[in-house]
Amino acid sequence: xxxxxxxxxxxxxxxxxxxxxxxxxxxxxxxxxxxxxxxxxxxxxxxxxxxxxxxxxxxxxxxxxxxxxxxxxxxxxxxxxxxxxxxxxxxxxxxxxxxxxxxxxxxxxxxxxxxxxxxxxxxxxxxxxxxxxxxxxxxxxxxxxxxxxxxxxxxxxxxxxxxxxxxxxxxxxxxxxxxxxxxxxxxxxxxxxxxxxxxxxxxxxxxxxxxxxxxxxxxxxxxxxxxxxxxxxxxxxxxxxxxxxxxxxxxxxxxxxxxxxxxxxxxxxxxxxxxxxxxxxxxxxxxxxxxxxxxxxxxxxxxxxxxxxxxxxxxxxxxxxxxxxxxxxxxxxxxxxxxxxxxxxxxxxxxxxxxxxxxxxxxxxxxxxxxxxxxxxxxxxxxxxxxxxxxxxxxxxxxxxxxxxxxxxxxxxxxxxxxxxxxxxxxxxxxxxxxxxxxxxxxxxxxxxxxxxxxxxxxxxxxxxxxxx
Amino acid sequence: xxxxxxxxxxxxxxxxxxxxxxxxxxxxxxxxxxxxxxxxxxxxxxxxxxxxxxxxxxxxxxxxxxxxxxxxxxxxxxxxxxxxxxxxxxxxxxxxxxxxxxxxxxxxxxxxxxxxxxxxxxxxxxxxxxxxxxxxxxxxxxxxxxxxxxxxxxxxxxxxxxxxxxxxxxxxxxxxxxxxxxxxxxxxxxxxxxxxxxxxxxxxxxxxxxxxxxxxxxxxxxxxxxxxxxxxxxxxxxxxxxxxxxxxxxxxxxxxxxxxxxxxxxxxxxxxxxxxxxxxxxxxxxxxxxxxxxxxxxxxxxxxxxxxxxxxxxxxxxxxxxxxxxxxxxxxxxxxxxxxxxxxxxxxxxxxxxxxxxxxxxxxxxxxxxxxxxxxxxxxxxxxxxxxxxxxxxxxxxxxxxxxxxxxxxxxxxxxxxxxxxxxxxxxxxxxxxxxxxxxxxxxxxxxxxxxxxxxxxxxxxxxxxxxx
Numbered sequence: 059x060x061x062x063x064x065x066x067x068x069x070x071x072x073x074x075x076x077x078x079x080x081x082x083x084x085x086x087x088x089x090x091x092x093x094x095x096x097x098x099x100x101x102x103x104x105x106x107x108x109x110x111x112x113x114x115x116x117x118x119x120x121x122x123x124x125x126x127x128x129x130x131x132x133x134x135x136x137x138x139x140x141x142x143x144x145x146x147x148x149x150x151x152x153x154x155x156x157x158x159x160x161x162x163x164x165x166x167x168x169x170x171x172x173x174x175x176x177x178x179x180x181x182x183x184x185x186x187x188x189x190x191x192x193x194x195x196x197x198x199x200x201x202x203x204x205x206x207x208x209x210x211x212x213x214x215x216x217x218x219x220x221x222x223x224x225x226x227x228x229x230x231x232x233x234x235x236x237x238x239x240x241x242x243x244x245x246x247x248x249x250x251x252x253x254x255x256x257x258x259x260x261x262x263x264x265x266x267x268x269x270x271x272x273x274x275x276x277x278x279x280x281x282x283x284x285x286x287x288x289x290x291x292x293x294x295x296x297x298x299x300x301x302x303x304x305x306x307x308x309x310x311x312x313x314x315x316x317x318x319x320x321x322x323x324x325x326x327x328x329x330x331x332x333x334x335x336x337x338x339x340x341x342x343x344x345x346x347x348x349x350x351x352x353x354x355x356x357x358x359x360x361x362x363x364x365x366x367x368x369x370x371x372x373x374x375x376x377x378x379x380x381x382x383x384x385x386x387x388x389x390x391x392x393x394x395x396x397x398x399x400x401x402x403x404x405x406x407x408x409x410x411x412x413x414x415x416x417x418x419x420x421x422x423x424x425x426x427x428x429x430x431x432x433x434x435x436x437x438x439x440x441x442x443x444x445x446x447x448x449x450x451x452x453x454x455x456x457x458x459x460x461x462x463x464x465x466x467x468x469x470x471x472x473x474x475x476x477x478x479x480x481x482x483x484x485x486x487x488x489x490x491x492x493x494x495x496x497x498x499x500x501x502x503x504x505x506x507x508x509x510x511x512x513x514x515x516x517x518x519x520x521x522x523x524x525x526x527x
Numbered sequence: 528x529x530x531x532x533x534x535x536x537x538x539x540x541x542x543x544x545x546x547x548x549x550x551x552x553x554x555x556x557x558x559x560x561x562x563x564x565x566x567x568x569x570x571x572x573x574x575x576x577x578x579x580x581x582x583x584x585x586x587x588x589x590x591x592x593x594x595x596x597x598x599x600x601x602x603x604x605x606x607x608x609x610x611x612x613x614x615x616x617x618x619x620x621x622x623x624x625x626x627x628x629x630x631x632x633x634x635x636x637x638x639x640x641x642x643x644x645x646x647x648x649x650x651x652x653x654x655x656x657x658x659x660x661x662x663x664x665x666x667x668x669x670x671x672x673x674x675x676x677x678x679x680x681x682x683x684x685x686x687x688x689x690x691x692x693x694x695x696x697x698x699x700x701x702x703x704x705x706x707x708x709x710x711x712x713x714x715x716x717x718x719x720x721x722x723x724x725x726x727x728x729x730x731x732x733x734x735x736x737x738x739x740x741x742x743x744x745x746x747x748x749x750x751x752x753x754x755x756x757x758x759x760x761x762x763x764x765x766x767x768x769x770x771x772x773x774x775x776x777x778x779x780x781x782x783x784x785x786x787x788x789x790x791x792x793x794x795x796x797x798x799x800x801x802x803x804x805x806x807x808x809x810x811x812x813x814x815x816x817x818x819x820x821x822x823x824x825x826x827x828x829x830x831x832x833x834x835x836x837x838x839x840x841x842x843x844x845x846x847x848x849x850x851x852x853x854x855x856x857x858x859x860x861x862x863x864x865x866x867x868x869x870x871x872x873x874x875x876x877x878x879x880x881x882x883x884x885x886x887x888x889x890x891x892x893x894x895x896x897x898x899x900x901x902x903x904x905x906x907x908x909x910x911x912x913x914x915x916x917x918x919x920x921x922x923x924x925x926x927x928x929x930x931x932x933x934x935x936x937x938x939x940x941x942x943x944x945x946x947x948x949x950x951x952x953x954x955x956x957x958x959x960x961x962x963x964x965x966x967x968x969x970x971x972x973x974x975x976x977x978x979x980x981x982x983x984x985x986x987x988x989x990x991x992x993x994x995x996x
Contacts, residue, residue, distance in 0.1 A: 117857030182662040190655055193655050202841065375873070387587070505667075
């Protein structure tokens with residue numbers, strides 16, 4: 059089946075208790091994959107079609123597909139269908155059977171999805187120590203309805219952190235504490251929409267999640283091509299947008315640093331009355347090159363810089379910051395207030411304590427050394443098992459990009475499906491593209507031990523070198 | 528001055544560094560109050576007018592007024608001007624000078640704002656103990672990008688809690704973890720708007736903050752009168768709205784419990800294809816009457832019930848729940864995902880641990896006993912110093928309502944201004960009204976010791992019994 063309706067589920071929604079429709083749909087789709095009715099590469103029906111066939115709201119089907127994606131069973135691509143990634147069949151047809159360890163029978167053994175940090179390194183002892191201090195010292199006012207902009211103590215510590223690590227000239231009053239970069243994008247999108255902005259530029263390739271977030275809030279996306287020097291500012295200027303979301307310090311997913319000439323062009327464009335949203339998502343993870351100061355440092359009234367502790371501490375911390383031009387601040391605070399009245403108090407105070415005590419910096423240094431060793435192991439394995447591979451984005455971040463310039467656009471999705479078939483979860487580059495382009499594989503290494511990285515590469519190497527079926 | 532423009536600020540915005548406009552405006556307005564250029568009762572200029580005069584965005588002025596309101600310097604009322612509450616003059620003109628303690632010179636001494644819980648009772652030791660357990664036992668997956676619906680463990684514990692304390696028949700899969708009731712209202716408003724709902728009923732009088740939240744998300748408010756039996760369902764039905772926000776278990780601010788006949792009428796109305804949003808904001812705080820089960824228990828497919836730990840633990844916890852009809856769930860989860868990807872992980876696990884270990888229940892029982900003593904002290908003081916006062920809403924909650932049926936509608940705002948003049952912060956009932964109605968004063972008692980409550984009443988009694996100036 060490919061793009062058909064709901065028949066393959068043999069599901070009569072009326073027979074399902076109303077409260078169980080989402081769960082039941084997830085279960086049936088899992089079953090369909092397990093029993094081979096849905097094979098790797100098969101497209102799921104468009105959400106609108108399946109919702110219509112089943113007589114449920116589209117939100118239910120979106121949620122079902124999201125959960126299957128979270129489980130690594132399916133992958134979606136903008137403007138294209140959601141396709142089955144993992145299969146019941148451990149060796150998809152056309153892939154040479156491998157000698158060595160038996161093929162996996164229960165899904166993902168090696169999760170090399172990019173952007174997953176090493177949560178095993180989470181500084182539990184330091185966190186508990188900080189929490190004890192906070193609970194001893196917090197006043198009643200600290201625990202009450204707080205300032206929607208964030209606790210003054212954390213805003214002060216974050217300002218210092220951003221000055222030290224990102225070269226930003228900011229004070230406590232410049233920092234808005236948010237629930238991660240996702241919330242920054244939500245707040246900025248709301249404020250821009252309310253001011254009549256309807257389109258925003260996004261890097262292509264660029265982070266799929268960020269694109270989806272902006273689109274959710276009603277912004278139309280204008281893809282800006284990325285080359286070896288970073289985002290193409292000439293294309294951005296021609297597009298006529300007034301705002302753009304960029305990753306200048308470490309482009310996701312290519313790993314390119316915005317070249318000095320491009321940076322100048324970008325600042326000139328921004329100073330002409332436009333806004334750059336700088337997603338500073340993993341600035342702390344650099345290995346072989348000097349840190350690139352945040353773009354915000356050069357033009358604070360034209361750049362809204364956002365980052366979080368998701369890649370340094372844990373995504374589950376849901377704490378981040380947004381430093382925006384003054385003209386947007388009143389509206390951003392109102393939007394944050396309307397969203398949730400402000401971040402929870404205790405984690406804010408704990409993070410402030412971790413920064414003040416030097417624990418966060420020590421943690422980042424320790425994790426950086428560990429990740430460098432993992433990156434080196436992955437690089438060595440790639441050189442050994444895929445000597446012809448072109449590897450990019452090695453100087454910083456949590457993942458590498460293996461480009462496949464001689465393959466067909468979009469063929470990386472099939473490769474990822476096959477990799478899943480041998481127990482290795484990787485992202486196809488196409489997943490993060492808006493327009494078709496050369497294929498590639500993103501290999502995250504931060505959360506995987508060196509030995510496991512070597513084994514993962516050994517498993518996927520034959521798939522990459524094999525001729526296309 | 529009254530409703531005039533920006534002249535009284537003698538402020539040339541061009542002379543203020545861009546980053547300091549909000550701070551500077553707050554400072555100037557504070558100064559204007561301190562120096563008597565703005566007197567208690569004076570109206571501030573409408574936000575649009577002041578923003579236009581100053582050439583700043585309206586959001587900046589909204590934020591400035593909000594901060595002044597947070598400081599207790601001003602109070603706003605829907606459809607009316609923001610007025611100065613506190614004054615430089617400790618004894619506003621027309622108020623008889625009091626013998627006894629010297630008049631306050633630095634603002635609020637007794638904060639009797641309703642809805643402020645006793646954060647001094649926050650169970651710090653139990654929280655730290657739970658955090659230690661959580662940090663020892665949490666897996667890497669617990670700290671990663673989580674389920675936007677909330678951690679399964681907390682959802683399960685909350686389901687049990689709601690079943691035990693609120694009579695709701697729910698399982699873990701029915702609970703959406705949110706960042707407090709404010710976020711529930713934001714998510715529901717977004718989902719309703721996306722489905723074409725443009726109007727929502729709100730209780731009058733009713734919680735001002737909730738009204739403002741719904742209005743922020745573009746819903747028009749349709750006031751539904753409240754009488755001694757609760758919200759008038761006949762008026763609700765006549766209004767033609769498809770959704771209403773209610774506080775059936777303990778109406779805010781009157782303290783009325785929705786009468787059985789009204790409850791039946793409301794359920795009938797809801798089952799006719801409408802939605803009740805049940806704000807179960809302080810269900811745990813009851814003293815002299817049996818708990819009223821949540822309305823949700825009677826019609827789970829027509830009621831979205833939301834509550835939080837803001838009144839039991841601390842507002843700064845920012846954890847709540849939303850149990851909504853199934854037809855809304857997919858969209859609500861998508862909205863929560865777009866808002867912030869989900870609540871932070873550690874506080875969710877800590878709360879789950881507190882519920883599982885029985886700590887939350889013990890804490891609520893302890894706080895309840897303490898609050899009952901405070902309520903009794905406040906009641907006794909009112910009987911002594913204001914023997915003719917009509918007091919309502921004594922059986923539950925965190926505040927009392929003193930009604931002033933013989934006074935003019937709106938005159939309670941002036942009374943609150945005078946109370947602030949003697950160091951006592953109270954809310955005028957009019958502040959929570961949409962349409963004019965009999966005046967009253969809301970006296971919160973949860974966060975104030977019995978002795979302080981007695982002193983606060985002693986100070987405001989002469990203002991209440993004095994003839995209107």
